[in-house]
Amino acid sequence: MERLSPLMLVGAIIASDDLVGVDQRPTDMIQAVIPDAEALMEDCLASGELDQEAFIYCLQTLCALAGHLFWGRNLSYLFSGEFSGNCSACGHSLYFVVGAYGFFCVGEEWIGPRKRTSTQNPIFPSPLQHLSPVAAWLHQKAVAHDQLEVAKQILHLFGTTKCPECNIMLEVSPAITQASGSSGD
Numbered sequence: 001m002e003r004l005s006p007l008m009l010v011g012a013i014i015a016s017d018d019l020v021g022v023d024q025r026p027t028d029m030i031q032a033v034i035p036d037a038e039a040l041m042e043d044c045l046a047s048g049e050l051d052q053e054a055f056i057y058c059l060q061t062l063c064a065l066a067g068h069l070f071w072g073r074n075l076s077y078l079f080s081g082e083f084s085g086n087c088s089a090c091g092h093s094l095y096f097v098v099g100a101y102g103f104f105c106v107g108e109e110w111i112g113p114r115k116r117t118s119t120q121n122p123i124f125p126s127p128l129q130h131l132s133p134v135a136a137w138l139h140q141k142a143v144a145h146d147q148l149e150v151a152k153q154i155l156h157l158f159g160t161t162k163c164p165e166c167n168i169m170l171e172v173s174p175a176i177t178q179a180s181g182s183s184g185d
């Protein structure tokens with residue numbers, strides 16, 4: 001993990017949407033370090049020594065290096081197991097639980113004393129052939145490195161569910177990225 005930390009910091013800097021003191025992302029500077037950083041990350045992944053948390057952080061860093069900036073900032077929520085978003089139809093705030101706690105969508109806080117009234121709708125995994133290019137790339141990385149639990153989480157993160165508030169079917173990943181004002185790249 002020692003050599004991972006600086007790389008993760010590089011990834012976090014690249015993916016940051018909090019640019020202070022510069023008008024735009026310093027692309028030239030970033031491009032120069034990306035090939036080396038990617039090669040080092042691939043070495044770390046291939047070492048087979050990563051636990052699930054470290055693997056998720058590595059994938060997040062690879063997203064940042066590859067220019068998938070939203071997931072370069074947010075993929076690690078897989079480890080905490082919950083993403084927040086909005087229903088595209090009714091606009092209600094939603095929580096998408098993807099990870100250790102299972103795979104479901106709720107319209108209100110679900111950690112702590114469970115409210116018996118809160119509906120938990122299951123999240124259905126995306127079929128492989130429906131994955132977007134970014135999702136397929138993430139899934140392939142997880143499968144290639146034998147992180148099958150992470151692979152399953154990714155299929156759910158890009159899966160579908162029903163809004164507990166208005167009952168419309170919605171895609172999980174756009175509900176998360178659009179709530180943050182990002183295109184999800």
Ligand SMILES: [Zn+2]
Binds near residue numbers: 088092164
């Ligand atoms: Zn809704």
